[in-house]
Amino acid sequence: MAPFPLDLLGLLGKPGTYLFFLIIGFGFGYALETSGFNKSTILAGQFYFRDSRVVKVFFTAIVVAMSLLFLAVRIGLLDYNLIWVPPTYLWPGIVGGLIMGVGFILGGFCPGTSIVAASTLKLDGVAYVLGGLVGAWAFGETERFFADFYFGSYYGRVTLMDLFHISTGAAMLLISLMAILFFFVMESLQTLVTGEKPTPSIPRRIAWFAPLIVSLIVFVWGDATPAEKWARIAPLKEPLLESRAVYIHPGELLDSLADDTLSVVMLDVRPETDYNLFHIHGAQRVDMADLPHIARELLLRPNINQTVIVLMSNDETAATQAWKVLQAESVPNVYILEGGVNRWIATFAAEEEGIQPASQSGEDQLAYTFQAALGDRWEASDPFPHDWELEYQPKIKLERKKGPSSGGCG
Template sequence: MLPIDMSDFGKWIGYLTFFTVGVSFGAVLEMAGFGDSRKLAAQFYFKDMTVFKTMFTSIIVACLLIFLFSALGLLDFSQIYVNPTYLWPGVVGGLIMGVGFIIGGYCPGTSIVSAASLKIDGMVFLIGTLIGAGLFGETVKYYSDFWNSSFTDRWLLSDWLNWSIGATVVAITVMALILFYFAEKTEALFQDKGTVEKAIWNKNKKTYLASAVVIFLISLFIWSFGQPDPKRKWNIMGAQYQPQLDSREVFIHPLEYVKTWNDANVKLVTLDMRSEDEFKQFHLDSAKRFSLEDVVKKEFVFDLLQLPPQGVVVIVSNTEEEAVRAWQWLKVQGVANLYILENGLNNWNQLFSDKVLHLEKIDLTRPSAKVLELFPKDFYKAKIKLKTTKKGAGLCS
């Protein structure tokens, strides 16, 4: 199943692949004329909308293929990296880049293409880009609070609209087709006669319409077929994650849970899937009750996907069997650092109920870290392994 993990092929194969893709991308940009600042700047005067149409073509092609393959069970979308969203810093950065694009005639990528073809203005712009990146890296500490503000990890347009992925794909497709049409008309209206190729809508009207119909039908298929629900995703992808259950590497001992709960560097989320009556009678401190029906709800999973890299999710129930299905369905939806309490709460109560600390019984809902002193250090095997990420800050990070 896609995506392919390039690390399986070795470091140098990965380097060669990335180099080939990068060079090919640059070559295509040059052949499309994107190494010429006059062509790039012409879009801001509505005379040449090639950049706009190229960008939307890329968006639509990628969007349709990704979610078509996902709908057919050929691609695990949760394994595709999506840049985290920093809304207001992104807005400000976009405005700054837009002004620079208008003034300089390039964006950073196209300036590299231009410089590679020995255009002086491209070289000057590239030098300015490097200087600007360096200044940003050295000064970001003075406004780091703003730079890291309004953070949302893996926030899709469908999440913002609160629509299904299929409905969002159809909306984007329709919008793109309409904008393509108006882009052609805009070029015809604003172009300078004799300097820019005339709009070709009328020349290939049938081809345009046929292509538009095909694209629209594909988007409708994605919407009607739908993205795989957790049960269908596990049937498709289960073989990839089942070894983690078979080897019991995701079942953590109660003592490791206690250690993690008392670790200030870890954000622990405890999900209790027992009945409401059982939950009211006894539950671990800060635990949140849920059911399998919640696992298929978009908003429930969305909150878990927003956890920081040091976030750990532990599923608890009376026995392991009840928690395994929840683990399976959450795992295939991309929830990271996901574990199950070993042997459930039945084992938890048996382990701690007769223990005494400083002549007092242990609080079973929130045992302190001192409880660990009652057991040998090798009493359990640590299994929690956190995924960590590092955010860079310019040239000097």
């Protein structure tokens, strides 16, 4: 398993975690203060092309963090699925960005830098912070009047890789090249406005091109495949398959569906033709290739610790492969329907008309023939739990797993 992100509460306890956050906050504030970001004239100067240090510092922070983060992901040190990516609300984000941009120009601060200025008792910084608090209170009191717009145009967790269907390395290259171009343009405009040329230095060039080199490494290396991710955790997870600890009896699935305290997600990885012939009521058919994306959506569920994911195929072969993919993507509480859909039919459709055992069937193929393709309209697709008392060994044990953790600069 990837060692990062760390479970700070488990490692340090609350006092140690708070101390850790305090140290990080001190370092962040110190960096902003030494960069001169406590002065509104410097911050506002970027909009007039008189001072480009703000753009350079923040863009450098972006590309350095991006490079180290995705390099750690590719090496296997960091689990990207447990990193919080803010969901996209397109139009509220655009309007909010415009409001913040206007406020930045007029006030000379962004929220983070205003705290730095206020901590050094600068009056404009104090006034900006007080104004921000009043604005936050006013937003909280009036949000109900425009809630439909505020929560509208929701796109979920969207990254450049998802949007443009490119690899992580390609997205990193684009951002790194954009940063270098942006630095060059800002310095050229600053020289044009002020007449002062920046002094060339080796550290400055390293800061420009080091992220580009890391991006090239990740680009050439390529994204980790599900097979590579599984190989890293196979020694820990293979025993669960060998002991059949994750294969649940059809009766346990039926009882779980009737349990109001659980949220059950059933993913059917069979071909569409088999799914249309017969499937369990509520099961969603998915393609194996879509499982990494589905894993990210599952991890964003607010009730992930009370959610049980059950995979099914005709027998167990395809479902077991799907289980490995979801395990590699850090999805908790994933189980496999024991014996697959064939076992479910044998248990609940023994006497149902229109369903007959097939004369022969291959590995992970339907072992039954159907009079019609009724999907989940067969009686056995949705059996009434109280009509069945089946003996089985319960195997579902909810694993309380940390979801993606949030953070960032306000």
